[in-house]
Amino acid sequence: MLAASNLRLHKVTSNCPRVIEAFPPEDCSKDVGKLDLFTDELPTQRSLGLSWNMCTDAFTFQIANDQKPFTRRGVPSAVNSL
Known part of the structure; x- marks a missing residue:
């Protein structure tokens, strides 16, 4: 549906390998794009x-x-800073 609307997700990140594999590496977050989610620390x-x-x-x-x-x-300053 996103492709039909000409919307492109970028900087995608997930802790599920199937989600990351569904996106090209250039659309993934810079920290996650080159990781092996099964062996590397997240x-x-x-x-x-x-x-x-x-x-x-x-x-x-x-x-x-x-x-x-x-x-x-x-x-109010202390409350709003939260």
Whole structure:
């Protein structure tokens, strides 16, 4: 359906070898395109502030431990930084 709509996926990544094999190497993510998913260790992928550990199939994110003052501006700033 994507090809019929002239939409091309690029920078594709997956921890499933069948998915990666379905795409040409130039459309795969630069970290995954040349890996052998059966023998090589899978890298951690980052997108939109999230990290995806491909081995454990888990998402993580990091929170900065900045101390904000307990004021009308400090509290919303701390909440919005999450």
